[in-house]
Amino acid sequence: MRRNEQQSRYKSLKREPPNEASLSPQCTSLSVRMFSACHCLTSPKRQSPYSSVDSERYSSLVKSVMSSRVSSQTPESLQAEDEHVFGPVVKAQTPSSSSSSGPKMRVPKTLHPFLNCEENPETDDLEQGPPTRIALNRGQGRSSVPSVTRILQQTLSPDQIFYLERWRRKMIAELGEEGFKEYSQNLFRQGKLFHSALENTLESGGTQQNQSPSERPEYSAEVQGYMQSVSHILEDVRAVRAIESTVHHGTLNYLGIADFSMFLGVLCVIDWKTSEKPKPFLSNTYDNPIQVAAYAGALNNDSNYKYQVENGLIVVAYKDGSPGHAHQLKPELMQEYWKTWLVRLEEFTEQR
Incomplete structure (x- = not known):
């Protein structure tokens, strides 16, 4: 009798579905995961917020940005901007794309010596006697001898030509043709007055530090700021x-x-220079170091001078009187700029 009751009860349990209380935790977890998976498979796909973006245009924009190695501004883009603002370029030439990655370093075909080894420098009397002043005489067979300034101007790189012409065009757009001409003349006149004031100070051998207020020279308003700017440098210049x-x-x-x-x-x-913009680094002086090395190399091989010079100095004076910058060129650096000068000189000779 009891056996029949157990069998009957077993059959009833087999027919009835299990309730939530009788489910184990493992079964609950499994059923939830299955439900979630099925829901994800059957639910409608969400609309992407980027589906309306022009993917081809967006891709080209990303590539153009990511492919820029240095700066998004290039001579080509600057010229396009200038043409839009100032009109089409007439004289400026756009540097080639290869020049934007940096100029190729050339070495001189013939490495002429920087120093004259046969010359015995007279170092004992460097601080004695008046300064030498040999005037430029275009006679005596020197009418066709090019100057350092002319050689450097005629061997500028395409990038230098482009940016120089760009600056000139922007100044003309701001000041006009006559205004830019007057501006250039004023700069030239101020430079001459500054060098004249320097000559008087250097020839007298005096600086504002060791002079009384009554002995200090009075400079014109056009050069007063420049002289104030280099006053601390003049204190270290002598002989x-x-x-x-x-x-x-x-x-x-x-x-x-x-x-x-x-x-x-x-x-x-x-080399004394004037500037309206700060030039705290040697790289801000552009071709001036090459110019200094060219002067030194010429002096070392000129029989009119009985000494050799291996160092250079570029002094930048500012019109507002702010402290000027003095960039020293040590012998090793002068030798490197001498090689660059020889390359520029070869380029000038090839052009002629």
Whole structure:
């Protein structure tokens, strides 16, 4: 009897569906996961917010941005911008795309010596005697001898030509043709007045530090700021050996006009520059280091001078009187710029 009851009960349990209380935790987890998976498979796909974007245009934009290695501004894009603002370019030439990645370094075909090894430098009397001033004389067979300035101007790189012309066009757009002409003339006049004031100060051998207020020279308003700007540098300049004196390299056949003085106890070629913008780094002076190395190389091979110079100095003076910058060129650096000068000189010769 009891056995029949158990069998009957077993059959009833088999027919009835299990309730939630009788389910184990494992079964609950499995059924939930299965339900979620089925729901995801059967639910409608969500609309992407980027489905309406022009994918082809977006892809090309990303590629153009990611492919820019240095800057998004190139000579080509700047020229396109200038044409839109100022009109089409007439004289400026766009540098080739290869030049934007940096100029190829050339080496001179013939490495002429920077120093004259046969010359015995007279170092004992460097601080004695008046400064030398050899005036430029275009006679005596020198009428066709090119100057350092002319050679550098005619061998500018395509990038230098482009940016120089771009600056000129922007200045003309702002000031007009006559205004830009007057601006250039004023800069030239201020530069001459500044160099004249420098000559008077260097020839007198005095600085504002060791002069009384009554002895200090009075400068015109146009150069007063420039002289104030270099006053702290002039305190370290002494034993002026040459002022605006001509140097000539007989073998390479070029000439220049330069100053030579002792600066911090070292004989240097000094190039005095004026600027309206700060130039705290040597790279801001563009071709000036090449110019200084060219002057030094000419002096070292000029029989009019009985000493050799291996160092250079570029002084940048500011019109507002802010402290000027003095960029020193050590002998190793002068040798490197001398090689660059030889390359530029070869380019000039090839053009002729």
